[in-house]
Amino acid sequence: MDITGSSTSARSTELPLPRWRQLGYRYNPTRLALEQRFGVRVQKISIDAGFTCPNVDGTVAKGGCNFCDNRSFSPSRRLPRAGIVGQLQQSIDHMRSRYSDRRAFLAYFQPATNTYAPVEHLRDIYAAALAHPLVVGLVVGTRPDCVPDPVLDLLDEFAASTYVCVEYGMQTMHDRSLDFMNRGCHHDAMIDAMQRSRGRGFEVSAHLILGLPGESHDDMLASGRELVRLGVDSVKLHNLYCVKNTPLAAEVLAGKVQMMSQDDYIETAIDLIELLPPHMVIERTHGEAPPDYLIAPTWCLDKNAVRNAFHLRLDQRDTWQGRLEQQV
Numbered sequence: 001m002d003i004t005g006s007s008t009s010a011r012s013t014e015l016p017l018p019r020w021r022q023l024g025y026r027y028n029p030t031r032l033a034l035e036q037r038f039g040v041r042v043q044k045i046s047i048d049a050g051f052t053c054p055n056v057d058g059t060v061a062k063g064g065c066n067f068c069d070n071r072s073f074s075p076s077r078r079l080p081r082a083g084i085v086g087q088l089q090q091s092i093d094h095m096r097s098r099y100s101d102r103r104a105f106l107a108y109f110q111p112a113t114n115t116y117a118p119v120e121h122l123r124d125i126y127a128a129a130l131a132h133p134l135v136v137g138l139v140v141g142t143r144p145d146c147v148p149d150p151v152l153d154l155l156d157e158f159a160a161s162t163y164v165c166v167e168y169g170m171q172t173m174h175d176r177s178l179d180f181m182n183r184g185c186h187h188d189a190m191i192d193a194m195q196r197s198r199g200r201g202f203e204v205s206a207h208l209i210l211g212l213p214g215e216s217h218d219d220m221l222a223s224g225r226e227l228v229r230l231g232v233d234s235v236k237l238h239n240l241y242c243v244k245n246t247p248l249a250a251e252v253l254a255g256k257v258q259m260m261s262q263d264d265y266i267e268t269a270i271d272l273i274e275l276l277p278p279h280m281v282i283e284r285t286h287g288e289a290p291p292d293y294l295i296a297p298t299w300c301l302d303k304n305a306v307r308n309a310f311h312l313r314l315d316q317r318d319t320w321q322g323r324l325e326q327q328v
């Protein structure tokens, strides 16, 4: 076996290996996919455009998802809020001072629900970000129940001239888990959003959480298979983690909800990645939160250690993304 996990004799009868496997990766990482598309190293810049969320303001539910503190997963919401251009410039200056190879940037509208405003306002803020000469595209994080057709039409309009990716917070395909997290919508919203998104000019990414209470190993893999069926272009995998001052924190501190161990998480995430087709981009293999926010699990504080353990386990299992794709 070589590093790609294929014997030479077996490979001669198979389809050509995807580029990422030829380069020695065991999954299709976002860095490589972006470099291939843009020809240079591309960095996402998190932007806080000041959105709230229909799950916070009472439109679909109150209180938000039980795990949600946007400051824990969006660096831009932890900073004093500057204008969009100011945030971009600050982050670009910072990135370029640390990493000389970053020459192009994606404006990532990250915290809260970044399509939750009238279309004309959305047009203005997206256009403001794209006007920066080093910004080569948009990434827009949102809920699948918050993308009416005029919003998708707008994103499609931008996608005609630049790279656009819409990130849907799917989290799971199981409605009982969506109820547990007080999501304020069910999986039919994701199905509907995908039906109206597919075939447009933008890419679609989905967030998936592993380790939701009550979900079996098979339940989690079923959500992975659903990503394939829905036809998303990329996925961000997260372990459920718990941050302070959230409804989930009370349940975790009371011992009612347990977090997955690192070993369980890695094993499950790899089982899931084996089912995903080679063209799907893996944007994240695990979640992380800043130490001053996190309650549990503490293993996700050391993202390099988790990444190394993930890669080591892929090697030990001698497996790769798509190895079991035919079983989806």
Ligand code: SF4
Residues within 6 Å of the ligand: 053, 054, 055, 056, 063, 064, 065, 068, 069, 070, 111, 112, 113, 143, 169, 183
């Ligand atoms: S949909 Fe997103 S922003 Fe809104 S409450 Fe849930 S996690 Fe937070």
